[in-house]
Amino acid sequence: MPTGSNSKKKYTYVWVSAIILIFGSFAVYEITKRIKGGSIVENDRMSVGMQHRPLAFIVNEGQRRKVPEFSFLDQDSVVISNKDYLGKVYVVEFFFTTCPTICPIMTKNLVEIEKTFKDDDDFGVASFTINPRYDSPSILKKYAEKYGITDEDWHLMTGDQQVIYTLAQEGFYIFANEDEEAPGGFEHSGMFALVDKNGYLRSREDEYGNPLIYYRGTIMEKEGVNDEGEPQQITILKEDIKKLLAE
Template sequence: MPTGANNKRKHTYIWVSAIILIFGIFAVYEITKRVKSGTVVEKDRMSMDAKNTEVGFVVNQGEKRKVPDFSFYNQDSVLVTNEDYKGKVYVVEFFFTTCPTICPIMTKNLVDLQDTFKDDGDFGVASFTINPRYDTPSVLTEYAKKYGITDADWHLLTGDQEKIYELAQQGFYIFTNENDDAPGGFEHSGMFALVDKNGYIRSREDEFGNPLIYYRGTITEEQEVNSDGESQQITILKEDIKKLLAE
């Protein structure tokens, strides 16, 4: 075989080897990153077709993450605990009634979910205020009236601020913070968590194979029509709720 052909083949092997090496390094990096974070989604097989995608369990340090015990008063001054949600699929959020930015959008999205599943008695919502000093039961009652919150299983919960923050940050790993420089005096992520009938936090993977874990509550379903890919959070949240209700 001519020397030129040999050199050409040798260069081809080098390029193929380099490409394989690069992809291998990238794959190892992604796997290592997910292992170090301690958070993955346990699943059997997930299709990239959203309607056929399974809703996996969120796993942390090898264990399925479950909602920790909580006990707070709702807008009717009734004590509500995690046991009251047993047997229900529910969405969790952290908000405050005087929020001037994302909370109104989040609440409207939850009202949309409320109306979508109004005929299903196994659906609920848990809204924890991060400003309990102001958000008393009476204030939460007015907030519920303002936004049309009518579901008996949608509890607006208030109580000890330290315990609420502990629940948010250590129970759900959802960011909350009191900050005088933030709009309204508080910071939060605007994420929704989805919980199944047995109290486990559930999720699907995104289009890149990474655990979604939370659903962005700050984009309405109408906005999703004109947005790209990852913004379709409320639509897929509805799909995932339906799947968990059917389990």
């Protein structure tokens, strides 16, 4: 027959076990709920343990890839070159104003990023139209006004179409092409490139140590994942911009 002391220990063990079971069940419930809600996705796994890791340089044939020289007119008819971005961290995109599919989403994501860094003079955005025959400076100005683009370091640029396509495909390895069968008449990537203050392309690495190179710009941050199960990458892009600004 157990003594009084042993009985107390027994009941203590029972209560401790019950508490562990309750909190353990709650934790499992919360994790399950987040998975169902799409909040535990690739971005969560990629953020863990990577907050303090420096971003990788994008390397091609043993050389760090740098933004090539460019010079175009922006929405204010001002000539903007790659030199205007030196000393700034900036995001690069290729778009067109009449795009009926991914461009509006990309622009909204960039507007949210712009708001996050609105007080930082060392942040900017470089948007290059892939339909320069239509997207004149005045059209780009109206587009900027439509989406509330106010940052003076966000330049929407237009110029010679072939020069822009060469910049996209050979400078950034981002696909852009005229295609009559594509929605809006043009086909292009919905990815963002990230550039550091010295003009080098940078990104975080995946779990295998390979640089991401680009960031998915076609999924809203609040959406979490798209219908194909691809996670948004705006959250990690914001994190990585902060890293480069601190360098």
